[in-house]
Amino acid sequence: MQTETNVTTAKDAIRPARQSRLARIGKELNRSKHYYLLMSPYMIIFFLFTVIPVVLSLGLSFFYFNMLEFPRFVGWQNYSRLFLNDDIFMIALKNTLMFAVITGPISYFACFVFAWIINELSPKVRAFMTLIFYAPSISGNVFFIWLIVFSGDSYGYLNGFLMKSGFILEPIQWLLDEKYILPIVMIVQLWLSLGTSFLAFIAGLQTIDKTLIEAGAVDGIKNRWQELWYITLPSMRPQLMFGAVMQITASFAVADISIALAGFPSVNYAAHTVVTHLMDFGTIRFEMGYASAIATVLFFLMIGSNKLTQKLLRKVGE
Amino acid sequence: MVYRWMTAFRTPKKLNRSFTVSFMLFAFLAVFGAFMALPLIYAVNNAFKPLDELFIFPPRFFVVNPTLENFYDLFALMGNSWVPLSRYIANTLLITIIGTAGHILLASAAAYPLAKYRFYGSTALFSIVVLSLMFSPHVTAIPNYMVMSWLGWINTHASIIIPSLAFPLGLFLMKQFMEQIPDALLEAAKIDGANEYRIYWSIVMPNVKPAWLTLMILQFPMLWGSDGGSFIYSENLKTLHYALGQITLGGIARAGVGAAVALILMIVPITLFIISQSSVMQTMATSGMKD
Numbered sequence: 368m369q370t371e372t373n374v375t376t377a378k379d380a381i382r383p384a385r386q387s388r389l390a391r392i393g394k395e396l397n398r399s400k401h402y403y404l405l406m407s408p409y410m411i412i413f414f415l416f417t418v419i420p421v422v423l424s425l426g427l428s429f430f431y432f433n434m435l436e437f438p439r440f441v442g443w444q445n446y447s448r449l450f451l452n453d454d455i456f457m458i459a460l461k462n463t464l465m466f467a468v469i470t471g472p473i474s475y476f477a478c479f480v481f482a483w484i485i486n487e488l489s490p491k492v493r494a495f496m497t498l499i500f501y502a503p504s505i506s507g508n509v510f511f512i513w514l515i516v517f518s519g520d521s522y523g524y525l526n527g528f529l530m531k532s533g534f535i536l537e538p539i540q541w542l543l544d545e546k547y548i549l550p551i552v553m554i555v556q557l558w559l560s561l562g563t564s565f566l567a568f569i570a571g572l573q574t575i576d577k578t579l580i581e582a583g584a585v586d587g588i589k590n591r592w593q594e595l596w597y598i599t600l601p602s603m604r605p606q607l608m609f610g611a612v613m614q615i616t617a618s619f620a621v622a623d624i625s626i627a628l629a630g631f632p633s634v635n636y637a638a639h640t641v642v643t644h645l646m647d648f649g650t651i652r653f654e655m656g657y658a659s660a661i662a663t664v665l666f667f668l669m670i671g672s673n674k675l676t677q678k679l680l681r682k683v684g685e
Numbered sequence: 686m687v688y689r690w691m692t693a694f695r696t697p698k699k700l701n702r703s704f705t706v707s708f709m710l711f712a713f714l715a716v717f718g719a720f721m722a723l724p725l726i727y728a729v730n731n732a733f734k735p736l737d738e739l740f741i742f743p744p745r746f747f748v749v750n751p752t753l754e755n756f757y758d759l760f761a762l763m764g765n766s767w768v769p770l771s772r773y774i775a776n777t778l779l780i781t782i783i784g785t786a787g788h789i790l791l792a793s794a795a796a797y798p799l800a801k802y803r804f805y806g807s808t809a810l811f812s813i814v815v816l817s818l819m820f821s822p823h824v825t826a827i828p829n830y831m832v833m834s835w836l837g838w839i840n841t842h843a844s845i846i847i848p849s850l851a852f853p854l855g856l857f858l859m860k861q862f863m864e865q866i867p868d869a870l871l872e873a874a875k876i877d878g879a880n881e882y883r884i885y886w887s888i889v890m891p892n893v894k895p896a897w898l899t900l901m902i903l904q905f906p907m908l909w910g911s912d913g914g915s916f917i918y919s920e921n922l923k924t925l926h927y928a929l930g931q932i933t934l935g936g937i938a939r940a941g942v943g944a945a946v947a948l949i950l951m952i953v954p955i956t957l958f959i960i961s962q963s964s965v966m967q968t969m970a971t972s973g974m975k976d
Binding site: 396398399401405406412415418421427499500502503512522561569570574606613615616619642645649650666670 | 710713720727798805816820822824829830831848850882903906954959962973
């Protein structure tokens with residue numbers, strides 16, 4: 368790297384005429400062409416399936432489009448229908464915000480608290496406990512096990528247990544009763560949520576500089592809470608940021624679990640989320656323009672809450 | 686026994702913890718550990734239960750007379766069906782292996798310049814990748830379908846494999862991990878006359894082995910558990926997870942077979958994680974996001 372720069376400066380010094388801006392950019396691009404080439408396979412796919420679709424979705428949300436006819440421009444109509452005339456969207460939005468407000472923060476704190484406790488264990492036990500807590504999130508779609516736990520007949524574990532111990536006489540239809548559906552989906556979502564951020568937190572805690580903690584003790588840190596707030600948390604702020612992004616995005620994207628447990632659509636839309644609403648219009652009713660408007664709302668919800676959380680996290684340890 | 690476990694809590698140098706607090710932490714961890722582990726243990730037990738134990742009342746958690754009957758049934762059932770089970774397994778393996786290996790290769794090739802050099806667009810490109818971590822793929826589901834059909838990839842395995850190659854989390858973690866490779870190493874290689882591709886392949890790649898395994902552990906379960914989504918409709922292209930859905934739709938009579946498939950689906954990613962755990966933790970230490 369160093370040698371190359373030297374060569375360029377020397378060339379520039381000899382050349383008498385001033386270079387145009389364009390030529391300079393051209394040269395710069397030429398110098399880094401290998402880098403572009405290395406990145407190109409990934410970036411082409413990334414743009415094709417992530418960046419362009421987001422832009423397309425934004426644009427499409429102003430059209431009426433059913434995959435058969437040519438798209439027809441309708442202005443803000445999709446959005447006004449979404450917010451003013453779609454009661455089910457309001458239910459979906461409410462449920463999604465419930466997930467974001469309840470499972471998002473709880474899963475985030477759970478990731479941290481468990482990581483914090485596990486970090487104090489001896490290495491062998493730590494590896495084992497990490498596996499126990501992380502396993503559900505990578506065990507594929509085994510969450511249907513919870514279907515058996517919450518099964519509506521007396522063979523369901525919860526019903527069987529409650530009936531045997533005399534709390535209830537008749538089995539409860541856990542997944543068909545509006546009262547219970549949403550909390551059950553939340554519990555299962557939490558069960559699955561100790562994922563990447565949990566690992567990031569454990570790893571982050573292990574890399575904290577031990578001398579910082581000793582220095583803190585000299586400087587008058589009295590208890591573990593002070594140590595946590597003034598040393599541990601600020602030292603792992605980058606991991607905290609990363610974890611927040613992972614957990615927030617996941618909590619807004621609840622759909623598969625809701626569909627697997629409560630069905631699609633769920634009873635009285637009790638577990639309907641913005642994503643399942645999007646699936647409804649995108650893959651069943653083929654109202655692509657309207658579905659794109661839902662996707663756009665979801666996009667801004669996710670980005671907005673991520674940015675907001677990052678702002679809050681910058682205050683940690685101040 | 687309990688005491689042995691509790692001494693596992695290292696006592697830090699300065700701030701000692703009382704026995705009561707240690708005990709409470711232990712109890713806390715035990716209760717939640719049980720909550721996390723029981724469903725999985727139950728899934729394992731179920732796969733070995735004979736039919737009469739699966740439907741006993743009150744339901745029993747552990748298997749009493751373990752049997753491999755469910756697995757025999759599974760192969761008998763799927764051997765007779767229109768598409769043999771081996772086909773679903775082959776499809777899943779194909780998608781998972783190509784998708785994971787390709788992802789590691791492409792993501793690290795893209796991460797190397799982003800981690801080590803500044804050039805036109807490097808910061809902007811990385812910001813876009815970070816931004817894309819902030820929304821889920823659901824947002825792009827509809828235009829994705831349109832792009833797929835435009836490319837003619839509907840009902841091919843490419844529709845599952847290709848988009849997964851550019852999973853943004855992989856690039857992000859790989860780039861963060863590569864930043865800690867010392868520049869001196871790369872410069873030395875350059876002085877020895879290696880070009881960028883050579884450096885990427887023979888210097889950078891061997892140095893980021895822990896990150897390969899991390900990308901694998903994140904990518905693998907996703908593809909292994911893929912049901913083909915809305916892109917694949919030919920029966921002979923479907924995946925194992927889809928087959929599981931079909932089997933469990935068979936209802937009560939298929940409960941044992943369903944449990945067997947669930948075990949196969951679950952055990953592979955977990956085993957991979959056990960093997961790669963220490964490398965994964967090493968990579969996650971660099972996962973931080975700067976503001």
